[in-house]
Amino acid sequence: xxxxxxxxxxxxxxxxxxxxLALIPLFVGDYWISQLNYYLVYGLFALSLSLVWxxxxxxxxxxxxxxxxxxxxxxxxxxxxxxxxxxNSYIGLALAILCSAAFxxxxxxxxxAGKGINGAYLAIVTLAIAIVLERLMSNWYLLGGYNGxxxxxxxxxxxxxxxxxxxxxxxxxxxxxxxxxxxxxxxxYLVRSDYGILLTSIKTNPDRLxxxxxxxxxxxxxxxxxxxxxxxxxxxLFVTIxxxxxxxxxxxxxxxxxxxxxxxxxxxVLLAAFLGAIATRIAESWxxxxxxxxxxxxxxxxxxxxxxxxxxxxxxxxLSHIGKRLSIKID
Amino acid sequence: xxxxxxxxxxxGEAMVLNDFSVEISHGQITALMGRNGMxxxxxxxxxxxxxxxxxxxxxxxxxxxxxxxTYLISKAGVGYVPQGREVFDDFTVYxxxxxxxxxxxxxxxxxxPKIYDWFPILKERLDQKAGTFSGGQQQILAIARAxxxxxxxxxxxxxxxGIQPSIVHEIGIQLSRIASETGLTIxxxxxxxxxxxxMAEEIIFMENGKLTAxxxxxxxKNDDALLHRYLTI
Amino acid sequence: MMDILIPLIDASSYVLxxxxxxxxxxxxxxMMGVINMAxxxxxxxxxxxxxxxxxxxxxxxxxxxxxxxxxxxxGLIIETLLIRHIYLRPLDTILATxxxxxxxxxxxxxxxxxxxxxVTSPIDATLIxxxxxxxxxxxxxxxxxxxxxxxxxxxxxxxxFGLMARAVIARPDTSAALGINTRRLYRWSFxxxxxxxxxxxxLIAPTxxxxxxxxxxxxxxxxxxILVGGAGPLAGVLVGGGAVGGTSSLLTVWIxxxxxxxxxxxxxxxxxxxxxxxxxxxxxxx
Numbered sequence: 015x016x017x018x019x020x021x022x023x024x025x026x027x028x029x030x031x032x033x034x035l036a037l038i039p040l041f042v043g044d045y046w047i048s049q050l051n052y053y054l055v056y057g058l059f060a061l062s063l064s065l066v067w068x069x070x071x072x073x074x075x076x077x078x079x080x081x082x083x084x085x086x087x088x089x090x091x092x093x094x095x096x097x098x099x100x101x102n103s104y105i106g107l108a109l110a111i112l113c114s115a116a117f118x119x120x121x122x123x124x125x126x127a128g129k130g131i132n133g134a135y136l137a138i139v140t141l142a143i144a145i146v147l148e149r150l151m152s153n154w155y156l157l158g159g160y161n162g163x164x165x166x167x168x169x170x171x172x173x174x175x176x177x178x179x180x181x182x183x184x185x186x187x188x189x190x191x192x193x194x195x196x197x198x199x200x201x202x203y204l205v206r207s208d209y210g211i212l213l214t215s216i217k218t219n220p221d222r223l224x225x226x227x228x229x230x231x232x233x234x235x236x237x238x239x240x241x242x243x244x245x246x247x248x249x250x251l252f253v254t255i256x257x258x259x260x261x262x263x264x265x266x267x268x269x270x271x272x273x274x275x276x277x278x279x280x281x282x283v284l285l286a287a288f289l290g291a292i293a294t295r296i297a298e299s300w301x302x303x304x305x306x307x308x309x310x311x312x313x314x315x316x317x318x319x320x321x322x323x324x325x326x327x328x329x330x331x332x333l334s335h336i337g338k339r340l341s342i343k344i345d
Numbered sequence: 346x347x348x349x350x351x352x353x354x355x356x357g358e359a360m361v362l363n364d365f366s367v368e369i370s371h372g373q374i375t376a377l378m379g380r381n382g383m384x385x386x387x388x389x390x391x392x393x394x395x396x397x398x399x400x401x402x403x404x405x406x407x408x409x410x411x412x413x414x415t416y417l418i419s420k421a422g423v424g425y426v427p428q429g430r431e432v433f434d435d436f437t438v439y440x441x442x443x444x445x446x447x448x449x450x451x452x453x454x455x456x457x458p459k460i461y462d463w464f465p466i467l468k469e470r471l472d473q474k475a476g477t478f479s480g481g482q483q484q485i486l487a488i489a490r491a492x493x494x495x496x497x498x499x500x501x502x503x504x505x506x507g508i509q510p511s512i513v514h515e516i517g518i519q520l521s522r523i524a525s526e527t528g529l530t531i532x533x534x535x536x537x538x539x540x541x542x543x544m545a546e547e548i549i550f551m552e553n554g555k556l557t558a559x560x561x562x563x564x565x566k567n568d569d570a571l572l573h574r575y576l577t578i
Numbered sequence: 579m580m581d582i583l584i585p586l587i588d589a590s591s592y593v594l595x596x597x598x599x600x601x602x603x604x605x606x607x608x609m610m611g612v613i614n615m616a617x618x619x620x621x622x623x624x625x626x627x628x629x630x631x632x633x634x635x636x637x638x639x640x641x642x643x644x645x646x647x648x649x650x651x652x653g654l655i656i657e658t659l660l661i662r663h664i665y666l667r668p669l670d671t672i673l674a675t676x677x678x679x680x681x682x683x684x685x686x687x688x689x690x691x692x693x694x695x696x697v698t699s700p701i702d703a704t705l706i707x708x709x710x711x712x713x714x715x716x717x718x719x720x721x722x723x724x725x726x727x728x729x730x731x732x733x734x735x736x737x738x739f740g741l742m743a744r745a746v747i748a749r750p751d752t753s754a755a756l757g758i759n760t761r762r763l764y765r766w767s768f769x770x771x772x773x774x775x776x777x778x779x780x781l782i783a784p785t786x787x788x789x790x791x792x793x794x795x796x797x798x799x800x801x802x803x804i805l806v807g808g809a810g811p812l813a814g815v816l817v818g819g820g821a822v823g824g825t826s827s828l829l830t831v832w833i834x835x836x837x838x839x840x841x842x843x844x845x846x847x848x849x850x851x852x853x854x855x856x857x858x859x860x861x862x863x864x
Contacts, residue, residue, distance in 0.1 A: 131851065427751075427752055
């Protein structure tokens, strides 16, 4: 019972959500399972932005930078463009995570060090970087240029010569489910640990934090890198299900989309951000059929209205209410 | 003239003013004294509408002003000299004064000769940037600027803070003169006892967001116990 | 000689338009602390107003008058319905105006379609002096832009409105305590900023391809100009716009558009990082 109160209860929303997700393939066909795979990856991407923005207080308008780096690194590695020896999903994933985090470390130590750039300036600068990188990838012919890299192989769980390639969407779904669920639970744990408390205080009382001897630079940098690593992982997983790495994965549009998912869902609640991504994607696939080109108009307006009226998010607000009633800590 | 009833106000959840009530009568110079952190500045900001009021009423000439926006409170005739003077450093003296007239009414530009008469130093330095002034000169400018809005009551927040004593006395005498010439009502928040003794006709004391004592200037001069009780730490 | 002169004039003309857009952004940012991500779309709508006037057979000058009026009106509506509810939450203004920019862009796609529209130049003449030849209309655009910039400076530095606006930027509470209606100043500054964007869009419509995506191409350089120049003084916008616009325009000719864009962004980010208060320094509000 104590274990329940202390450890499990507050993770219940995440567990229930992922539990229900795991059951969905029993009821739907192949098409929807492959859609679910995309939702999981987008959800993971949304988690990364929620972490850095909602918890770390760093508004990164160019989050696709890291998604795109992960995607390209994975594609290049598993296509054997670096070396045939490295043609392995595990190595690809590891490299993708590493490269995204390394780029974040480089960028972060440049942007945050000293007096540092923050707030609106940081937002604009990260957006500018995403746009530049998109332009760069579109013109980097070695990496496919504007057309991107085609025929990226799916995840291969085998090793040492044995191949277990996940061509079908069902095994891919459960593999992705395991990965995303682990990250989600891990992050839920993390944001409630001492580290999470420190993060909250960067947002509210940065001066006091420095006074107590914590390095704000290191803290910001660490959350920025962690978020980038998760975004990189999401990007890497994305190319394994999509088979295609293109400059749009690193640029403006995807950065905007993830921002909308997380803002609409609720940036300060990991689960809400995750669900925000899924809900928006589902809404898009349904509503864009009904409303056609009006869908984007509706999305833009919804985004605007939710920022003004429900700054905590359309999903996080009711979620917190339910949580309060059941005395479960949601954020 | 200014009537405050059961005022509660503060920052966020914490209430600095707790059921504060006071009445300031027309044409009088009242000094509000109290230790730091007792809510004096908060009271003036609340009157000016610069911080939200939780409950209570503020009546100015029997009209409620507690739910008005700051600029309307100013236009109603409440002049305000904020703590730390807050002159516009990059503006010249003339621009600082003109701004006040633009805010209130352009007709108030006609007050300029009177202002120059009260504070000749401003006339000498009309084109000088306010940022180059000494603290005392900036204080004079801030007072003159508030007077340019042609207020009926003037709220002064620690006008002597960080100013050399000679100017403190000068400001005190000048303000008394202006008040008696024009019938201006003044509410002075002050910790400087000399300034209070120079100017004030009535003194009110504040502690923990409440009005705790009230006395006349004569009482204050005869009895140091009050000062000890409310001002020493 | 012409190899240098023509690119230089091209660069100046780009710089002037960029400064015009950045000035609008700067007024709104400096005054209200609001980052208007929809500024590029307002610029785009100005160009579409010109498309409409021309297809209605009205003279060019009517478009030049209508664009700032209509876009300014749109700005007034945006300020009333959106900005004034969130201007105490500066970071949320980024998000909300971003949503707005998506909606506006898509609105234009729905009305005009995603393809590029063209606006014919009202003046076909070319100025020829010896070897030098340059389209007359572009020179006129430069002249008008320069006077608009000068006019904006005059408005903010020499008039009573400008005095109040600068006072509100420096000390909003004290200004309000002097009887200045800060909300109203915010509103009109926002309208002026948007009207400037609309006018800029209409003005250069004949020289570029008018399409729903054109806003972003000016928004980001506009912001970089502000950041590079320093957000405090208006003069910073001139320096920033000159640095960002000039480098980008010249490198485009001399190297390649991609290299130019990348070089400018990298340089801009370096400047922002190494001189957070901009080339000119000065105070940054909010």
